[in-house]
Structures are given as structure tokens and as C-alpha cells.
């Protein structure tokens with residue numbers, strides 16, 4: 001076998017993958033193995049593929065992805081904790097031809113921002129919500145989220161989430177799927193190459209729905225690990241996620257083209 | 264001369280919003296200002312000018328819709344009354360931090376808490392000293408007539424955009440609910456999307472063709488950079504204090520005593536001055552039109568001219584009086600008079616307060 | 625000229641709209657006007673009152689304790705507002721439902737049988753226009769032509785067919801004022 005050197009590898013004809021221009025060169029602030037970075041990339045790839053670079057306005061949340069605007073190379077706004085769907089509503093109502101999306105964690109979207117989430121969905125705002133469910137408050141150091149599984153240990157449920165005291169984990173995605181205002185609702189993951197490909201197709205579909213002015217909101221949940229918050233290695237976190245999160249948060253489409261998917 | 268109409272303050276404000284070429288209104292009903300959104304929804308401004316009107320699910324949502332829409336360079340406003348404005352404070356702080364030009368309206372009612380639905384001026388501190396967290400200021404215009412409810416809408420937008428700062432129109436239940444003659448100004452055009460993109464290069468409405476992207480945020484995790492940002496904000500506030508103080512003086516030329524009052528209280532005090540003058544007292548009225556920036560210099564000049572005492576008349580337990588005292592700085596007597604909880608003082612009560620607390624006191 | 629008026633009665637007697645029409649008429653006659661509905665506990669219990677000011681000059685306080693004219697349409701309002709008329713001022717009332725008639729000696733007092741006349745005209749809704757007519761006979765601060773213009777402005781289009789009826793009611797009121805005492 002002939003030796004290959006770096007010069008051969010970087011030949012244009014050998015190029016198999018390139019970082020999208022719509023991700024900045026700024027080093028991601030996320031922990032290695034965290035799903036935030038991958039999901040950012042997928043969104044930006046979709047925007048680029050749709051040729052909407054100049055027509056897109058994103059809304060970052062408060063949470064680990066608070067700095068999403070440093071990484072996503074489009075016009076961005078940073079919203080207050082939980083308020084991104086209201087912020088996006090304001091933008092979209094006045095610029096109905098732009099692509100508008102929010103990017104939110106589970107604390108942001110399903111706890112402090114529940115009201116804004118439900119009502120943006122219920123009004124059928126023609127926007128995309130990308131929702132990172134890692135079952136925990138990553139940014140503030142691993143406290144319980146509304147999505148924390150029963151028995152799961154966090155820094156505010158040190159003995160495991162107790163249903164009697166803290167209620168049940170909230171499947172907000174199934175909940176918004178019930179609203180007539182949502183057009184597309186799906187749950188994805190980004191922990192394996194095949195999951196990443198599926199998630200990208202879902203995100204693309206969501207953005208295409210908006211572009212084609214389909215009636216309603218497109219909602220993409222991404223179940224992701226928070227290895228730091230869960231206090232596991234990235235590999236263990238992904239295994240734990242498959243064993244514990246997916247059985248409760250089932251992956252797949254929940255509502256497509258305005259119709260609930262029957263399983 | 265523009266069209267003359269008999270209108271409620273709240274209606275005049277809503278009509279002015281349409282005529283000022285406002286792009287969007289987001290609000291949540293609360294007495295005594297629900298006429299604003301009711302008028303707007305009835306008038307179908309989306310047919311008249313293309314203006315968007317949306318009833319939000321809460322004041323928290325409305326202020327954040329303002330954040331989003333305002334950050335794209337559009338002219339957007341909301342209105343509410345005291346409890347709703349309290350709920351908006353988080354968003355207002357973010358808007359001030361991110362320097363988004365929006366217009367807020369507070370038709371103040373009695374507090375604290377749910378309070379009542381009567382007119383009050385007890386939100387002065389909240390309006391002029393912050394309200395939300397952080398070092399920031401709102402440009403605060405206080406109309407004292409239905410005419411000013413209309414006229415201050417375009418003025419508030421002009422100031423908001425000039426300084427990229429939120430401006431607030433602070434009214435009260437009485438000015439909102441009473442009817443007076445208004446001369447409506449002519450319809451102003453709305454800016455086109457292209458004009459907005461050209462004019463407000465900071466606005467996030469899709470990357471510029473040269474690749475420039477814009478970010479609207481109030482966050483900077485580096486304290487030194489955040490200090491720099493704060494210093495820039497402070498410099499802007501000093502400039503506003505320098506250039507944008509608005510006030511009215513009535514019968515101050517020969518006045519030995521001055522009533523300082525804004526909004527409805529200024530109207531009541533105007534009558535009180537007439538009654539006091541009939542009794543032989545030389546009393547004048549200083550009416551701050553901007554309660555922030557506050558007419559400090561004007562008060563200082565009045566003291567230097569020999570005014571012997573000031574009475575701050577406000578429907579509160581004494582909030583603006585602190586600013587009057589700061590301006591007077593101990594040189595002459597300053598007292599407060601005002602009824603609380605939504606009770607409106609009569610001109611006669613103001614006369615008595617002036618006689619007892621300042622002239623005789 | 626500044627005329628400070630309180631109109632007080634039951635809700636449903638058209639107190640607020642009478643004030644509004646008066647104020648609108650003032651605008652038609654190039655006056656400054658203000659219309660301030662009652663605030664405070666008196667809003668409850670079915671009573672309604674409104675302060676209307678019509679002036680050649682910029683209007684100061686829309687909130688007043690004493691008035692040039694009180695138009696009083698029920699007993700509660702009589703008890704409350706008789707004392708607020710300035711000495712030499714005017715008190716106009718409808719005796720219908722009044723058990724204690726005005727007692728002051730230092731003011732001009734007039735009566736109008738508004739309810740009765742409106743009933744005779746077959747339309748109780750125009751009661752307030754009869755009373756307005758009576759007031760304008762006593763204090764012609766705005767002329768009938770401008771009142772009609774004001775009425776037209778303040779009535780929604782669909783009620784414009786009722787304008788002649790309203791004009792008749794105002795004229796009827798103008799003719800039927802009864803002088804109780806003049807000072």
C-alpha cells in the first residue's frame with residue numbers, strides 16, 4: 001500500500017465533509033460529547049442548504065446554549081429565560097417572509113417558559129422551535145428540570161426525583177402535539193451518526209414547513225445527554241440515555257403535516 | 264388644522280399609534296387601559312396601515328414580543344397598567360440592556376399589589392429609578408391631557424430611536440379615561456422593510472449582503488466588557504439628561520412658591536394656583552413633562568431666583584419629592600402632598616397643603 | 625368663559641352620554657372641553673356622574689369639588705351635590721323621584737320634568753336630551769346648531785335617523801324649564 005500523506009488527504013477531490021460557513025470559527029463552549037454543538041451545526045447546515053443565510057433570524061435561550069449566537073453565523077437575538085417563543089413571535093409577525101427559529105433547553109422551554117411555548121404553539125406561529133431535552137439544568141450546575149426522569153439524581157433531587165414531592169417528568173412535546181396550532185412535532189437524538197442524519201432530516205422538514213408557510217408551528221425535540229450534569233463520561237451518558245431516556249421519551253415523529261401519527 | 268375629536272386618553276393614544284406609523288402593538292388587557300387594545304382591534308389598523316396588533320397571553324409575553332420585533336428595527340409598542348408593568352420589568356431590563364428602541368405605556372392605577380383601578384402616580388420610582396435589575400433608565404414622558412396622550416406617541420418613538428433606548432409614556436387612569444378635545448395629527452407613513460434595513464444597520468432582520476451579521480443581546484460574561492457597555496449606557500443617559508429635559512412653567516416669573524406636579528396632578532395644581540393667586544399668594548407651577556430626565560436645572564434656577572419653597576404634588580406617598588429635594592439640595596423648604604391608593608386630591612386640598620406646609624409652615 | 629358642570633344620576637339615565645354630547649357641542653363651538661366620569665366608590669350602587677368643563681381657555685383641573693352648575697337626576701345625587709354648587713351658581717333637577725327638594729338660598733334653582741316629558745313623547749331614552757335642552761335654556765353656552773353637530777359626531781352612524789327626535793327633545797326641554805328661585 002502506497003503511503004498517503006497530508007497533501008493527498010486535503011486534495012479537493014478527497015473532500016468528504018466540510019463545516020458549514022454558517023458555523024463561526026469560535027470554539028464551542030460545550031462539554032465534549034454534549035448534543036448542543038451537533039444540533040447547532042445541523043440547524044446551520046439546513047439554513048445553508050435552503051439558501052436562507054440572509055433571511056434567517058435565530059433566538060437563543062438562557063441555558064448552556066445562551067451563547068448560541070456566538071456560534072450560529074446568522075442574525076441572532078438573545079432572549080430572556082423562557083421567553084424565546086414570544087421573542088420569535090414578535091419577529092415573525094413583523095417579518096413574515098423571514099425564517100425564524102428558537103433554540104431552547106428543557107428548563108427554558110418547559111419550566112419557566114411553558115406559557116410562551118404553549119401559546120406560540122397554540123397560535124400556530126409559523127416558526128421553528130428546536131428543543132434540547134437533556135433532563136436537567138445543565139448551565140446552572142445540574143439541577144432538576146421538568147423533564148428529569150423519576151428517580152434521577154440531580155443536585156436538587158439528590159436522592160432521586162420523588163414523584164410525590166416533585167411531580168412527574170413533563171412530556172411537553174406530546175402536549176404541544178395535541179394543539180391544533182402545531183404542524184409538525186417530532187422527537188430526535190444526535191448521539192449516533194444515523195440519529196444525526198435523521199435529526200437533520202427532521203430539522204430540514206421543520207424549516208421547509210416554515211418556508212412553505214405550512215399552517216402552524218414546527219417543533220423538533222432533540223433528546224441529548226448532559227454528561228457533565230449527569231456526572232458521567234460522554235460514552236456512559238449516551239448509553240444511559242438509550243437505556244433510560246428513550247424508553248420514556250420515545251424517538252420518532254409525533255405529528256406530521258398537522259396529523260397525529262398513530263403508532 | 265388636523266381633525267378634531269372628543270376622545271378618551273386611551274383612545275387618542277391608540278389612534279396616535281396608528282397615525283404615527285407604528286408597525287406593531289402587543290398587549291394584554293388590564294383596567295384602566297384596555298381601551299387601547301380594544302380600540303386598535305376595532306380599528307383594523309392592519310387594513311389602514313398594515314400595523315400588526317396581537318393580544319399576547321401575558322404582559323411577560325407582550326414585552327418579549329416587543330423585544331423580538333423591536334430588535335428587528337420595527338416601531339413597536341405595548342401598553343398596560345401598574346401590575347402588568349411590574350410583570351414586564353424583566354423584559355424592560357433586557358430591552359434597555361440590549362438598547363432596543365420600543366415604546367411602553369403605563370396607565371397607572373393604585374397599588375401596591377392588585378390595588379385598585381383608580382388613577383394613581385405611585386409608579387414614579389419604578390419608572391424613573393429602574394424597576395427592573397441593573398443600571399438603566401427609561402425616557403419617561405408624562406402627558407397631562409388627552410392631546411398629549413396623542414402627541415407623545417410619535418415623540419416617544421422619536422426619542423426611543425434617536426437614543427436606541429426604551430421610552431415610556433406614563434399616564435394614569437384619569438387621563439386614560441377622561442375625554443377631551445384632541446387635534447389628531449396626519450397619518451405618517453410606515454417605513455418599508457428596505458428603509459428599515461438601510462436606516463437601522465444594528466437591527467437583526469437577516470444578515471446584510473456583505474455578510475455582516477448582527478446580534479442583539481444584553482449578555483457579556485466578561486465583567487470588563489460589561490463595565491464598558493455600562494459606561495456607554497451611562498454616557499448616553501448623561502446626553503439625554505443634557506438634551507431632552509422637557510417641562511412647562513406656569514406663572515413662575517414672579518412666584519415665591521412653586522408647585523411641582525406632573526400628569527393629572529399638574530392639571531389639578533393649575534387650578535390650585537389660580538385659587539392661591541386669588542388669595543394673594545404668588546405661586547407658580549413647574550410641570551415636568553419628562554419625569555426622567557428630570558428638570559433639575561430648572562429647579563436649581565428657581566431656587567437661585569429666590570423661590571422660598573416647593574410643594575411636590577403627586578398621587579403617591581411622596582416619590583417625586585425626593586428628586587425635588589435633590590435638586591433643591593437643602594436650600595429651601597420642600598414638602599410633599601398627595602392622596603394615596605387611587606384617591607384624587609382636589610384643587611382645594613392642594614391649596615390647603617400649600618398654605619399649611621409651605622407658606623404658613 | 626369657563627363653565628364647570630356636574631351631571632349626576634343613575635346609570636342608565638344617559639348621564640355620561642349627555643355629558644359627552646355637551647362636550648362635543650363645545651368642540652363644535654371652538655371651545656376647550658373636558659369630560660371626566662366619576663371615580664371612586666360612588667361608581668358603584670348604580671349612580672353615575674360626570675364632570676364636564678367647557679371653556680374659552682385651556683382647562684386646568686378636570687377634577688373639581690365645586691361647580692358652576694349641577695344637573696341632578698336622583699336623590700342620592702341631590703344629597704351629594706347640592707352643596708357643591710358655587711354661590712350664585714345653578715342647580716337644575718328633575719323632581720321625579722326626589723323626596724327632598726333643594727334647600728339652598730344662595731343659588732339659582734330650576735326644575736325640568738324630564739322623565740315626564742320624555743314619557744309623553746313616547747321615548748324614555750331621550751330623557752337626557754330633554755334635560756340637556758333645559759340646561760341650554762338656562763345657560764346658552766353652546767347654540768343648538770352646534771349641539772346637533774356634536775350629537776351627530778357622538779352618535780354612531782346607525783343612530784343618525786334618530787337625530788330629529790333628539791332635536792325635538794332638546795327643544796321641548798328648552799321650553800319647559802321651571803324657575804324655582806333666582807338669586
Ligand SMILES: Cc1ncc(C[n+]2csc(CCOP(=O)(O)OP(=O)(O)O)c2C)c(N)n1
Pocket residue numbers: 062063064065081104105106107108109132134136137138139140145226
Ligand atoms: C429569570 C431567570 N431565572 C433563573 C435563571 C438561571 N438559569 C439560567 S439557565 C437555567 C436552566 C437552564 O436549563 P435548560 O433550559 O434545561 O438548559 P441547559 O443548560 O440544560 O441546556 C437557569 C435556571 C435565569 N437566567 N433567569
Ligand code: SF4
Pocket residue numbers: 029030031033034035036064134138139225226227228229
Ligand atoms: S453542562 Fe451539559 S448541557 Fe451544558 S454543555 Fe455540558 S454537557 Fe452540554
Ligand SMILES: [Mg+2]
Pocket residue numbers: 063105106107132133134135136137138145
Ligand atoms: Mg436542560
